Amino acid sequence: MGRKNSEPNSILSNRLILLLVFLVSCGLAYVFLSAVTRSRSTSVSEFGIGSSLVLVGENVVGGCCKGIEHLELWGSAVKWGSEFKLSTSEGCCNACKSMCTGKDGPCLCDSWVFCGNRQACGSKFGECWLKKQKDSLAPEKQEAGPLGGTVIWTSGLIFGKGEGIIGLETEYGTLHVKLFPDCAPHTVAYILELLPLRHCAGCQFYRAESRGQSWDSEGNHIKNAGFGPPFALIQGTLEAQGTPFNKLPIEDCPILRRGSVALIGSGPEFFISLADHSEWKQEYTVFGSVLPEDMDVAEKIATLPTLSDVWNNVHVSVLEKPVPILLRRINKSQQD
Template identity: 80%
Template sequence: MGRRNIEPNSILSHRLILPLVCFASCGLVYALLSAVLANSRGRVSEFGRFVEDGAAAENDGGCCRGIQNLELWGAAVKWGSEFKFNDSQGCCNACKAMCSGKDGPCLCDTWVFCGDRKLCGSKFGECWLKKQKDSLAPERQEGAPPGEVVGWTSGLIFGKGEGIIGLETEYGTLHIKLLPDCAPHSVAYILELLALHHCAGCQFYRAESRGQSWDSEGNHIENAAFGPPYALIQGTLEAQGTTFNKLPVEDCPILRRGSVAWIGSGPEFFISLADHSEWKHEYTVFGSVLPEDMHIAEKITTLPTIADVWNHVNVTVLEKPVPLLLRRIQKSHVDEI
């Protein structure tokens, strides 16, 4: 994806069969060579960024990811000394099972697994399930000696009505459900921004409507082009005066209407106004806008823009960037996605 100039086919019988076999064999060889060459070349995405096809591809569906060498604290609801698994996914799923929403509020929002045999020793396999006082400000275990590597892997689970932040603009607040089980590093960064109580410099600077390519529900219209315009609003989430460290590529599902994803390793991001199956698995998705707030994103695409070209891609840039303010959203919007 482009940045602001800074930077997804009988004797007669034998005589007849032989040409057919040769033709089929040649076709198969051609197809294989084409696939190899296509994968080796990669392509330039609709955002002007070179992308190797298939790089960072992930399966769509549920996630169970955590952050290695991190021990989150909190009140234990399941003691790990008596609760063990062979891998972190089992521990994560155990926490999710206590946060299904069928039995009221989440009983577990944090899982901590010890998966390094050398560092964990007798604690290897322990799975601690915990509950935070504040899920948007999880407690860390402090006090480890300098340079000591922690053998624990920790992850968060946000239940219904939890893990929602607001991107406040003059046109309304976009409520975003964060996805820590799919993009834990990304969500950790967002929570750090949230703790600053400001986001000076955060803004939307590019806006493109769905045009004639997608309907109001984000479905691509048959035989229509895939842009421009590209059905998105793009901005940056980097507070002035803070040091930004590139984020790792995490879960990259097919983009849907409302998906919130990083451009490369951030801090530039975009909100998709349509389903973008043509971009395949290119972007880390760390959140999703609640459906009832998508009209705010659509409103931003109607603001005055200026045509520009980024890396040979036609884009439209807002004449006046729209400032963003990150704010906490306490348990609400229970009908979120």
């Protein structure tokens, strides 16, 4: 009798175990499918419209996709905004980047235009126009809206491999600088305004400091060493005499690496870093990077004769003779 009474309990127990196994299996299947879906979504995000990592030459720049408000860039449309609407300017910027893979050949898209103010844009709200400039270093732009009103658009530039390179020409050689308009659009716009000037009187390097004993030749900080002085940089100004300078906004500030070209505050003072400066956090607007093969020019300037000085209780090395800078445009064909 006892044995008979235990059989139903045994059957019930087995059924409960099977049910539990089934529920666990469903849970594991759900987790697996969710992971696959997230992975697929991440892949689209990283390499497609939502990309936050973009190949620039041989470097990867992350998290930059900025534009300038109240600016409308003209140019030939490669994607019509009336048929292509997005929710953010960053999405529009990334859509342009997705057409610039970093492979050989020019980018299909080098500028984007987005209307993001629902009230001002009306039916044009969300329109994302992807365009191609005749000259990306001298983009066509509309300064005023209809009847002289405020421009309702936000625009930005994208420079692909071999594009967006300017030269800082000195008597010791030319520093070729790759500009980052997606990180520092306002600063890059100012630099592009200087390019047409035949002379940049007043543009010069006036401070030069070597890596000393704190950083190795690759720019890596040496363990337990100090952080200067010397501070591993060459510093100068990009203010042309006779040309009014308006303070620039503080923009995207990634960690400084060897070769980074950064604005100090609102400009026009700037510097080129000869080493990695993670200790400076994200204090400066990085608007470009010197091509690796030209860093020997920066190193040469850093070894020129200097005088000791004190700025705000900081010991610095000032060049005995400032080094004049001439800004000039570099065409892609000159880099090939």
